Amino acid sequence: MFCMMRILFLLISIHFYIISAFDSDPLQDYCIPHTPIHFLQKCITSHRDFKATGFASIPVSSNVFPGLNILGMSFVRADFDVDGINVPHYHPRATETAFVLEGRIYSGFIDTGYRLFAKVIEKGEVMVFPKGLIHFQMNIGDSPATIVGSFNSQNPGLVKVPSAVFGTSIKEELLMKAFGLDKKELAKLNKGLS
Amino acid sequence: MFCMMRILFLLISIHFYIISAFDSDPLQDYCIPHTPIHFLQKCITSHRDFKATGFASIPVSSNVFPGLNILGMSFVRADFDVDGINVPHYHPRATETAFVLEGRIYSGFIDTGYRLFAKVIEKGEVMVFPKGLIHFQMNIGDSPATIVGSFNSQNPGLVKVPSAVFGTSIKEELLMKAFGLDKKELAKLNKGLS
Amino acid sequence: MFCMMRILFLLISIHFYIISAFDSDPLQDYCIPHTPIHFLQKCITSHRDFKATGFASIPVSSNVFPGLNILGMSFVRADFDVDGINVPHYHPRATETAFVLEGRIYSGFIDTGYRLFAKVIEKGEVMVFPKGLIHFQMNIGDSPATIVGSFNSQNPGLVKVPSAVFGTSIKEELLMKAFGLDKKELAKLNKGLS
Amino acid sequence: MFCMMRILFLLISIHFYIISAFDSDPLQDYCIPHTPIHFLQKCITSHRDFKATGFASIPVSSNVFPGLNILGMSFVRADFDVDGINVPHYHPRATETAFVLEGRIYSGFIDTGYRLFAKVIEKGEVMVFPKGLIHFQMNIGDSPATIVGSFNSQNPGLVKVPSAVFGTSIKEELLMKAFGLDKKELAKLNKGLS
Amino acid sequence: MFCMMRILFLLISIHFYIISAFDSDPLQDYCIPHTPIHFLQKCITSHRDFKATGFASIPVSSNVFPGLNILGMSFVRADFDVDGINVPHYHPRATETAFVLEGRIYSGFIDTGYRLFAKVIEKGEVMVFPKGLIHFQMNIGDSPATIVGSFNSQNPGLVKVPSAVFGTSIKEELLMKAFGLDKKELAKLNKGLS
């Protein structure tokens, strides 16, 4: 069983001199900030201290693991409680391939033509979420589920749609009109998501 | 006054052989599909047949104007009626610079740290919306308003958040949990936005 | 009327750590040098202190506005007196889309096959100048004219051909032969353009 | 247990018009060749018909799954018998992140300074192989092992060093000198690896 | 002596399916249009049929040699008669490194700050011309000279400044004002360079 995920990096210490701002063709084999630790082994245990949504995730980008710097990749572990959901979100800087380690997960994305592509994916299956498109997941099995996602950016970014739209004090009149909500309905959404 | 926007392209007819899939450094000066029209002049009048949201836009990407093909840019004209809104949306493939031609417009974006940057922008002002971040606009003046947006992609893409999330038949249970809605509230949103 | 152009940026202060050297896919939402100013509003009034050529421009690249850093875009305001000209020039690092705010402007570019594409563009029209190609403009109307240009680079660069070729002390013999000029003719050009 | 890996793609049929030659920023959400199959589900069972090296792999690039086209990612499943090895190889067009599904695997890479970074990685661990560097693996546990690798290219390419160098009829004199081999030793290597 | 330059390509015949529009990271080892010739050997003899400028060049881009397709490089051989010049020009899509095979050549470029960098380069020396900047050469030795230039684009493009500006029917009034020429002087330039 995958009760934990250990992340391992084999790194050496060299002097820090850049944090690059782009994903592109690297000019060096790798580029790691200065650190006294030559070989870094990182163990991410599965806390599974699920929030209200029954979901917990551990993103591993170059901010967390400098060894990924300039290499154009990063990854994430996502755990779902029964009925747990990963709310509609997108990554502005990366395509994602999601590999199911455990469980049965309803998963999908919406393209710019507002077409929905959704399906139940199971252990050993992979689903692709194209760069910048809104996607989501829900554990519809009867036991906890786990996914490992890979990104083609060292810093894919994450925008959770509910929090971005309703939790950030956008002018009420605009949101009411945009979603067809009355003042009371919006207040409830804003309250729940900020 | 800007009662209309005419789009002009000076193109020649050469034989079609590629529609490229990427924004990058072009390998040619330009690349235009085969057409009998040597010089193309396009006039986009301001119809201003506003929808419920009091908003109308005319995107000019390489799909519409082949002359933009491989050049890595496109643009849009957006007209706002009084109180008209451009609903929260993002462009997965481009940064946008928006130039106000007429009017007073409440405008903003939300970054991946869920910080809101919003301000009223006026005639002659420019605002920048970083690539892939949710942004929105609302005409808060007492007369119609107009913006011209420029993109650094020939096909920036457009995801309107309300339509993408509520108009596309994502599993109800997931959306209810994600936004904290009950079944009836969700049904109203889905109905209004599909 | 557009007697002025105000440039607005909504920025927050974060610590400076890179000035990137490339236009590419950003790895962050934005990246702004350290500054005490949280919200920056810039107003560029139209000075219109035209030079001999009857032309004045205000380029707004990432050097001037750090908020554009890593976003891959910049812009320029260009004012033309009656008969004013923007001399043949090119931008080595960007395509430009030019939007006419006021006036009637003779405008064109030359491709690498030495074909000229020139036309009179008017208020509300847009013309595209492909990356790295020589282009020019002249106000042929009977009142001042204004253009707003957008670039798909945060630092497009500018090479004015007359100044680059004749104002920079290239060996006389080479220039005489290249342009078919005698010593006296070249001296006049060099004198006028350095 | 992971006795199989099923690959799932949710695709729709659109008309084929390009197979792009580059990994870069896509200009579209996705781009899939013409096919009558709207939703494609692919199941890759673990055959484990190991060769002499005790190793079998199933690469899933855009050649195999058109849905990956223009998205800049692909992946691979690799199975190791006890003592099975993945010979020294490299991917000329991608960085790889390798996730251990089962087993204990000796794994490493060599950088351009001829430094070896090698370690035993176990279930739930991830190791990164920078783009274009030679790497290798060996199952040193006492049961079969499995890895899932992700690449940041839709077509990473694969060069197995032993086959490339000794199995391709490079002039004998050159190889003898390059590796310090006599004629007989080289003949044995060439014979075993072609 | 280098009385000739033979260009050799080792190619195989595969089916044509794309001519890519971008320099970027290739997705394949190489990509060559369909041809019955498996191994292509091309011999470019030094014609040295110099024009008025005492200069002749043989550009070898992917248009001429399909084997360069998607590889992001091309090259050129340039021969100079005594006093021969390569007129001020630039390559919109590539940096150039120029290697002197024979002779003494006055060579330079102008940056966007209108600074001139010029020097006499000799046999065995290399000079770099940054992407998109105007540069030029003149044989100041007493015997013919030869340069081999390499580009980091499969199609660097070439804009000869005299021909682009004076040979293409740009409105006279604009050019007169831009260069400070009277009608007669311009007519002479236009005549000589068209």
Place this chain on the structure above:
Amino acid sequence: MFCMMRILFLLISIHFYIISAFDSDPLQDYCIPHTPIHFLQKCITSHRDFKATGFASIPVSSNVFPGLNILGMSFVRADFDVDGINVPHYHPRATETAFVLEGRIYSGFIDTGYRLFAKVIEKGEVMVFPKGLIHFQMNIGDSPATIVGSFNSQNPGLVKVPSAVFGTSIKEELLMKAFGLDKKELAKLNKGLS
């Protein structure tokens, strides 16, 4: 004759502020670290202190010549004694075009389909080695030979296959299995190549 190769750079001193990590579209004309030397002329004499392989090379990347920084190119001079070889190697970050200055050289590369493309190239000929593919050379003439290689990266990287595989203490069991060697044969290879 080319008994030496002088490398010339025309640079000016500006303040250092970045060492970029990527080959891409530069945002500036050039970018050179702080140095008191305004004009740098570098002379690389041909030492020809050949090693056992009868080969000596002088790579000129941006590490050595800061003037190449952000320009996306570099080059190398390679000298071969009679029978001298350049061992099988690859450049993970660049395509190479190799120009023969003197001599007759057996030269080739192997693609990812394990096809060998090899030929004898002579003075004035150019051969292309696609990015990331293993290639090699051997002087088969009866006098010393010289090649100048150009790369489309400011830091192409170099992996000599014999040294990378046999000189770096990879686990013996793995190498024995990968190459079909017994313990004694491997020991000899490791000893000779570390």
